[in-house]
Structure formats: C-alpha cells, structure tokens
Amino acid sequence: MENPSVLLYGPLKAKIEDRPVPEIRDPYDVVVRVAYTGVCGSDVHFWLNGGIRTYVSEEQPLTMGHEASGTIFAIGTKVTTLVPGDRVAIEPGYPCRRCVDCKAGRYNLCPSMKFAADPPFTHGTLCKYFLLPADFCYKLHDNISFGEGVLMEPLAVGVHSVRQANIRPGQRVVIFGAGTVGLMCAAAAREFGASKVAMIDVFERKLEFALSFLGSLVGRVSTPNREFTPEQNAEKFIKDFAMPEGPDIIIDASGAEVSVQTAMHLIKRGGTYVQTGMGKRTINFPISEVCEKELTVKGCFRYGAGDFDLSISLVSQGKIKVKSLITKVLPFEEATEAWETTKRGEGIKTLIEGVKD
Numbered sequence: 001m002e003n004p005s006v007l008l009y010g011p012l013k014a015k016i017e018d019r020p021v022p023e024i025r026d027p028y029d030v031v032v033r034v035a036y037t038g039v040c041g042s043d044v045h046f047w048l049n050g051g052i053r054t055y056v057s058e059e060q061p062l063t064m065g066h067e068a069s070g071t072i073f074a075i076g077t078k079v080t081t082l083v084p085g086d087r088v089a090i091e092p093g094y095p096c097r098r099c100v101d102c103k104a105g106r107y108n109l110c111p112s113m114k115f116a117a118d119p120p121f122t123h124g125t126l127c128k129y130f131l132l133p134a135d136f137c138y139k140l141h142d143n144i145s146f147g148e149g150v151l152m153e154p155l156a157v158g159v160h161s162v163r164q165a166n167i168r169p170g171q172r173v174v175i176f177g178a179g180t181v182g183l184m185c186a187a188a189a190r191e192f193g194a195s196k197v198a199m200i201d202v203f204e205r206k207l208e209f210a211l212s213f214l215g216s217l218v219g220r221v222s223t224p225n226r227e228f229t230p231e232q233n234a235e236k237f238i239k240d241f242a243m244p245e246g247p248d249i250i251i252d253a254s255g256a257e258v259s260v261q262t263a264m265h266l267i268k269r270g271g272t273y274v275q276t277g278m279g280k281r282t283i284n285f286p287i288s289e290v291c292e293k294e295l296t297v298k299g300c301f302r303y304g305a306g307d308f309d310l311s312i313s314l315v316s317q318g319k320i321k322v323k324s325l326i327t328k329v330l331p332f333e334e335a336t337e338a339w340e341t342t343k344r345g346e347g348i349k350t351l352i353e354g355v356k357d
C-alpha cells in the first residue's frame with residue numbers, strides 16, 4: 001500500500017485501505033509523514049455513531065484522526081518555514097482566510113473551516129501521508145517527543161480556554177471534568193497566574209491522576225454527591241475548596257448538564273464562566289444566576305492564533321509535563337482497539353502509531 005489509511009464507513013465499521021499519496025497542488029502546502037495520532041472522546045463518538053453533526057456513509061467513508069505529529073515529507077514551492085525532515089505537531093483545522101471571522105482574527109469560527117476527520121470530505125490523520133497548509137504545522141523543539149507532540153492539540157484547547165477566561169494573577173479557578181482537556185485547562189490556568197486551581201470529576205481515579213499531574217500548585221479536587229441538587233453540590237465544593245465566595249473563574253470541560261448547573265451556583269458574583277466541554281446540545285440552564293451575579297459566560301471552540309505556539313513553548317520549558325498523560329500506545333493496525341480503550345475510559349490518552357515502513 002502507498003498510503004494506508006483507517007477509513008470509517010459507519011458506526012463500528014472501519015477498514016484499513018490504500019489511498020493515493022496526497023499531491024501538493026497549493027504551493028503553500030506540505031505533506032507530513034504521520035508519527036502518531038491521539039484518540040479523544042470525539043473519535044469514540046465517531047466510532048460509535050459514524051459522525052457528530054455530519055456522518056460518514058458506505059459511499060463516502062472518511063479517514064479518521066485529528067490529533068497528530070509527524071515529520072515533514074515534502075513541501076510546496078512557496079514554503080520557506082519548513083524543510084523535509086522537520087518534526088512537527090499538526091493543527092488539524094484549516095480556515096478559508098477570507099471571511100469576516102478569519103479577517104477578525106477568529107479563524108476557529110470560520111464557517112468554511114476544513115477540520116480533519118470531519119465528514120463528509122475532510123480526511124484525517126490516521127494515514128501514512130497527510131497533506132495540510134505549512135502554517136498549520138508547528139515545529140517541535142528537540143526536547144519534545146512525537147508522542148508529546150500529539151498532546152499539543154488538547155493543550156491548545158486548554159490554552160484557548162484560559163485565554164477566553166481572561167485569567168489574571170491571583171484568581172481562583174475551578175475546572176469541571178478531569179479528562180485530558182480538563183487537565184490541560186488546569187495546567188494552563190496555573191501558568192496564566194491562577195493562585196488556586198481546583199478540579200471536579202465524578203471519578204476519584206481521574207482526580208488522583210490530576211493531583212499527580214498538576215502537583216502542589218493545584219489545590220484540591222472533589223467529587224459531587226449524586227444525591228445532592230446542583231445548589232447543594234455547589235455548597236459542598238465551596239467548603240471542599242475553601243473558596244467562601246466561590247471561584248472567580250469556572251471552566252467546564254465536562255459538557256455534563258449537571259456540571260453546568262452546579263457551576264452557575266458555585267461561581268463568584270461577577271465571575272467568568274467558559275464552556276469548553278460539549279455534551280447534550282440543549283440543557284436546562286439556571287439563567288437567573290447569570291443575571292443576578294452579572295456573570296460573563298463565554299464559549300470556547302478548539303483553538304486560535306498562537307495557541308499551539310504557546311503550548312509548545314510551555315511544554316518545551318518543562319512547565320507542563322504532558323508525557324505522563326500517554327497511558328497506552330497501539331499499532332496502526334489496532335486503531336479500532338484504541339477507540340475501544342478510550343470508550344472504556346482506560347487510562348488518559350491512547351496514541352495510535354503511524355504506519356511502519
């Protein structure tokens with residue numbers, strides 16, 4: 001095979017097939033030889049449902065994968081920033097660069113965004129050779145491995161979240177959800193100057209990992225009481241975290257309805273709330289809290305300019321140690337088992353190796 005690729009044909013239906021090696025037609029594009037692709041919750045959702053808002057089909061299968069690192073294999077004639085052999089992390093979404101949002105500097109909102117492994121047409125990184133614009137490749141410093149390079153994608157989401165939250169030194173932050181993105185939000189919040197970062201999750205073992213990953217700078221962790229109302233859990237967290245007025249900032253990286261409800265009762269008056277996690281599309285929402293507390297409520301969608309750069313810089317400086325998040329590495333041929341591993345909630349981040357020679 002020239003370019004073995006893991007294609008999804010529908011729910012629970014994936015095959016490794018040959019696809020053509022991508023040809024560079026735009027002189028600003030490059031081809032990357034993929035080293036690793038990471039698995040996240042959205043991949044599992046695709047594996048189980050065949051898509052999120054748009055779906056793959058028997059007629060239109062799609063190469064999966066969007067968190068990836070690799071080596072530059074070929075470059076377009078106008079590429080000046082990269083040469084073959086450069087090690088890079090991949091930012092997997094390419095905006096049109098022409099619309100109002102792109103011009104306003106918020107390209108992640110581009111309505112014409114082409115995002116890797118997003119049906120029906122944009123193929124993902126679970127292949128040998130992957131084509132993308134050169135400026136969406138970020139050179140990895142020598143002290144960052146390919147495996148760590150994959151984690152620049154979720155870290156960029158964490159960086160984007162704390163930028164949206166506008167965290168200032170000394171502020172107290174609570175993160176709902178201690179999965180990969182929640183951990184990255186917590187680590188980034190700490191680097192942006194939060195004096196106290198606390199995390200909430202329903203799984204004790206995730207919180208134990210959070211404490212080991214984030215170290216003493218992250219104050220406390222807590223689990224909700226399932227018998228409690230959101231108001232009662234908010235009171236519990238205020239005590240558990242010793243934040244009598246509530247946190248200045250809450251980032252929800254869980255997407256769970258009950259987390260959003262609890263957060264509204266937990267947050268301090270005048271606080272800022274950022275919705276990073278995606279769950280049900282419509283929920284019951286205690287909107288009076290937003291009025292009465294004069295909350296700032298913001299969304300966070302993927303990442304924007306500078307988020308990958310800062311992520312690489314933080315990891316290279318040793319400030320955020322992402323290596324311990326990698327809990328399993330599976331060969332390319334076992335991509336579906338990698339999705340199953342994540343589905344079962346095993347470990348933190350599972351990686352899929354690129355195609356071997």
Ligand SMILES: [Zn+2]
Pocket residue numbers: 039040041042043066067
């Ligand atoms: Zn993802």
Ligand SMILES: [Zn+2]
Pocket residue numbers: 095096097098099100101102107110111112113
């Ligand atoms: Zn655009």
